[in-house]
Amino acid sequence: MRLLVTGGAGYVGSVTTAVLLEAGHEVTVLDDLSTGHRDAVPAGAGFVAGDVTEAGRVLAETAYDGVLHFAAKSLVGESVGDPASYWRANVGGSLALLDAVRSHGVSRFVFSSTAAVYGDPQAVPIVEDAVTRPTNPYGASKLAVDLMIETYARAYGFGGVSLRYFNVAGAYRGLGERHERETHLIPLVLEVAQGHREAVSVFGTDWPTDDGTCVRDYIHVEDLARAHLLALTAATPGEHLVCNLGNGIGFSVREVVDTARRVTGHPIPALEAPRRAGDPAVLVASSDRAHERLGWKPQHPDLTTVITDAWLFHGSSHARGAATQRPEAP
Numbered sequence: 001m002r003l004l005v006t007g008g009a010g011y012v013g014s015v016t017t018a019v020l021l022e023a024g025h026e027v028t029v030l031d032d033l034s035t036g037h038r039d040a041v042p043a044g045a046g047f048v049a050g051d052v053t054e055a056g057r058v059l060a061e062t063a064y065d066g067v068l069h070f071a072a073k074s075l076v077g078e079s080v081g082d083p084a085s086y087w088r089a090n091v092g093g094s095l096a097l098l099d100a101v102r103s104h105g106v107s108r109f110v111f112s113s114t115a116a117v118y119g120d121p122q123a124v125p126i127v128e129d130a131v132t133r134p135t136n137p138y139g140a141s142k143l144a145v146d147l148m149i150e151t152y153a154r155a156y157g158f159g160g161v162s163l164r165y166f167n168v169a170g171a172y173r174g175l176g177e178r179h180e181r182e183t184h185l186i187p188l189v190l191e192v193a194q195g196h197r198e199a200v201s202v203f204g205t206d207w208p209t210d211d212g213t214c215v216r217d218y219i220h221v222e223d224l225a226r227a228h229l230l231a232l233t234a235a236t237p238g239e240h241l242v243c244n245l246g247n248g249i250g251f252s253v254r255e256v257v258d259t260a261r262r263v264t265g266h267p268i269p270a271l272e273a274p275r276r277a278g279d280p281a282v283l284v285a286s287s288d289r290a291h292e293r294l295g296w297k298p299q300h301p302d303l304t305t306v307i308t309d310a311w312l313f314h315g316s317s318h319a320r321g322a323a324t325q326r327p328e329a330p
Contacts, residue, residue: 020068091148
């Protein structure tokens with residue numbers, strides 16, 4: 001298939017582009033490089049520098065079989081302080097892209113959505129039919145795009161798939177997380193091991209969990225990327241399919257820190273800090289629908305592999321000495 005990947009110079013977009021190329025597809029990346037990196041675009045992919053609102057000119061050049069949409073602003077705290085930029089970029093940009101998809105007769109549309117649409121869930125594991133109550137503009141903007149895809153797919157006949165990610169981590173073939181402002185736990189922990197931070201903060205140790213720290217569902221970025229490949233095949237004309245993507249296994253903050261200590265050989269000091277407002281105690285996905293509809297199952301569900309691959313990607317002298325290959329999962 002000939003495919004357009006928006007945001008393909010970013011973390012998940014670049015890994016998905018690599019997986020698509022390996023599967024024999026022809027891929028063009030559209031990215032404005034505001035947060036992505038030109039050198040993250042895999043060899044073999046075409047590249048167009050531009051905003052997602054310019055997708056129409058790319059789609060006009062030749063016939064495309066599908067669009068995979070990753071381009072978005074994604075910092076929760078920033079979205080609270082500057083919601084206008086999130087509505088403009090995430091909703092306005094996606095609307096322009098959907099109109100271009102409609103105008104140029106693209107038959108498949110796969111969207112990078114998020115578990116943030118659920119907010120503080122009433123029950124775990126979280127299923128796709130759970131009430132959506134986003135607690136920040138970022139999650140709300142992604143939910144708005146999910147709803148747009150639903151109406152566009154029904155009215156205009158293309159196949160839409162929204163993939164709601166939980167916590168993505170790890171690396172694949174030299175592609176990994178490179179954020180100017182890091183907010184994700186695993187990269188923050190590894191920055192301590194690299195000597196870039198003195199300690200990692202643990203926000204709350206009195207949560208109603210086994211060890212008192214928050215529990216999250218971590219998914220390897222390679223598994224996530226392969227779900228997008230499967231979603232292209234599963235996209236059905238006139239239907240909007242929503243699937244959660246997670247391991248269905250929860251790991252606490254303490255478990256993440258302890259595993260990173262074993263992988264890196266670094267003590268990684270952890271400082272207790274007050275709870276953050278709006279943090280749920282537990283976020284774990286039910287991915288049964290992805291298993292049934294996409295034929296997807298995570299191949300790297302253990303936390304040791306996820307953290308080892310992330311550590312190897314960072315390429316520090318510590319990593320080369322402490323983790324030259326994936327150790328066995330505990």
